Amino acid sequence: MTDRPRKYQHHPTAFKRQVVEASLVPGTSVAALALEYGINANQIWAWRKLYNEGRLNMAAQPxxxxxxxxxxxxxxxxxxxxxxxxxxxxxxxxxxxxxxxxxxxxxxxxxxx
Structure with missing residues (x-):
C-alpha cells in the first residue's frame, strides 16, 4: 500500500445545494446519488445538515x-x-x-x- 497524501475536493456552494436538493426528492437514495456524483454519501449527509441550518446560502454571509x-x-x-x-x-x-x-x-x- 502506498502512502499518498489525501486530496480534499472543494465543491462550489451551488454544487452542494444541487446535490442536497436532489437528495431531498422523495424516494431518492443518498447512496445512489453519491455514486452518481462521485462523492461519499456521508458528505451528502453533512451538506444536508448545513442546508437545514441555512448555511448553504448562495449569497455571501449577510x-x-x-x-x-x-x-x-x-x-x-x-x-x-x-x-x-x-x-x-x-x-x-x-x-x-x-x-x-x-x-x-x-x-x-x-x-x-
Whole structure:
C-alpha cells in the first residue's frame, strides 16, 4: 500500500445545494446519488445538515448594518447599556444591559461556528 497524501475536493456552494436538493426528492437514495456524483454519501449527509441550518446560502454571509458613534463608556472595556439582537443562520443572540466588547466578539464567533 502506498502512502499518498489525501486530496480534499472543494465543491462550489451551488454544487452542494444541487446535490442536497436532489437528495431531498422523495424516494431518492443518498447512496445512489453519491455514486452518481462521485462523492461519499456521508458528505451528502453533512451538506444536508448545513442546508437545514441555512448555511448553504448562495449569497455571501449577510452584512450587519452598523452606525459608528462616539460615546463615552461608563467604565473601561464596556459599552453603554442597551438591548439588541443578532441572528446568524438559525441561531439568535439577544443582549441587554452593559456589554463587554470581548465577550460579544466571543459570542458572535461561537454563533458562526
Amino acid at each position: 452584512l450587519l448594518a452598523v452606525d459608528v458613534v462616539d460615546v463615552e463608556p461608563k467604565s473601561p472595556g464596556t459599552s453603554p447599556a442597551g438591548q439588541f439582537e443578532i441572528t446568524i443562520g438559525s441561531a439568535r443572540l439577544r443582549v441587554s444591559g452593559t456589554v463587554d466588547p470581548l465577550m460579544l466578539k466571543t459570542a458572535i464567533a461561537a454563533l458562526r461556528a
